[in-house]
Amino acid sequence: MSISVVGRQTELQGIGTFLESINGGPRALMLYGEAGIGKTTLWQEGTAEARRHGYAVLLCRPAQSEVQLSYSSIADLLADLDEAVLSRLPTPQREALEVVRLRSQKPHATVDRRLVATAFLAVLQRLCDRTPVLLAVDDFQWLDRTSAQAIEFAARRVTGKIGFMISFRTTARNLDEPAFRVASPDGIYRLDVGPLSLAAIHHVLRERFGRTYPHPILVRIHEASAGNPFLALELVRVHGSGIGLGPRRSSATNCRGDCSRFA
Ligand SMILES: Nc1ncnc2c1ncn2[C@@H]1O[C@H](COP(=O)(O)OP(=O)(O)O)[C@@H](O)[C@H]1O
Numbered sequence: 001m002s003i004s005v006v007g008r009q010t011e012l013q014g015i016g017t018f019l020e021s022i023n024g025g026p027r028a029l030m031l032y033g034e035a036g037i038g039k040t041t042l043w044q045e046g047t048a049e050a051r052r053h054g055y056a057v058l059l060c061r062p063a064q065s066e067v068q069l070s071y072s073s074i075a076d077l078l079a080d081l082d083e084a085v086l087s088r089l090p091t092p093q094r095e096a097l098e099v100v101r102l103r104s105q106k107p108h109a110t111v112d113r114r115l116v117a118t119a120f121l122a123v124l125q126r127l128c129d130r131t132p133v134l135l136a137v138d139d140f141q142w143l144d145r146t147s148a149q150a151i152e153f154a155a156r157r158v159t160g161k162i163g164f165m166i167s168f169r170t171t172a173r174n175l176d177e178p179a180f181r182v183a184s185p186d187g188i189y190r191l192d193v194g195p196l197s198l199a200a201i202h203h204v205l206r207e208r209f210g211r212t213y214p215h216p217i218l219v220r221i222h223e224a225s226a227g228n229p230f231l232a233l234e235l236v237r238v239h240g241s242g243i244g245l246g247p248r249r250s251s252a253t254n255c256r257g258d259c260s261r262f263a
């Protein structure tokens, strides 16, 4: 089911501006935010918009369970690679990418990391010499280490019409941000994905559950979820129409603690 994006005009405008700026690239857009706040929703809109622009789009969406799987995200990013691009690489680089994409008999463990990173850079450079490129990573924190190294290596060196759109989950414990760099020093944009307004949460619930909610209940849901659409949806899914009947919480933080077990 395709869900429309609610209440994110400013963010979508920012993503649109970023995509246009790729023509003067390289650029990177970092989407930061807590789990459930709406990063992936915006990220998907960004990739769809890039396709509408006619950009070449390379994407990967690593998961926590894949963090130990070497080069799994590089393989995903290159899944639809035009074989002609690969065939024009110097032989050692082409072979290294064949290994990473599991199209070679050579053992995976023997592949040299710098060689893969250099080959990946060469692919990106060739692609963006032909057409603007968007390389999009959703949930950067779950990249396997070897893929992260190759992406960061290439991002620091590639020049031309290329943009990196990276989403990164922030948590209360770990506010560390990835040290992601591109070749142009002022080419990094930041978008902090914040809470949705009460009206937007209402719209999301109405669209998902096909009904409206009385204002006081909406206020309770908005307060309890602190504008996090995932938490708001889970609250209603779990509590149904009984939401709002229980004792009033003293702070959103308490309720968010309760809700987090559903995340
Ligand atoms: N702006 C929005 N409009 C409609 N639904 C949204 C919006 N933002 C998030 N959602 C919904 O909230 C849930 C969590 O969003 P998601 O983008 O997966 O969050 P994150 O990637 O930050 O964890 C999803 O079900 C998504 O469809």
Ligand SMILES: [Mg+2]
Pocket: 039, 040, 041, 138, 139
């Ligand atoms: Mg997500």
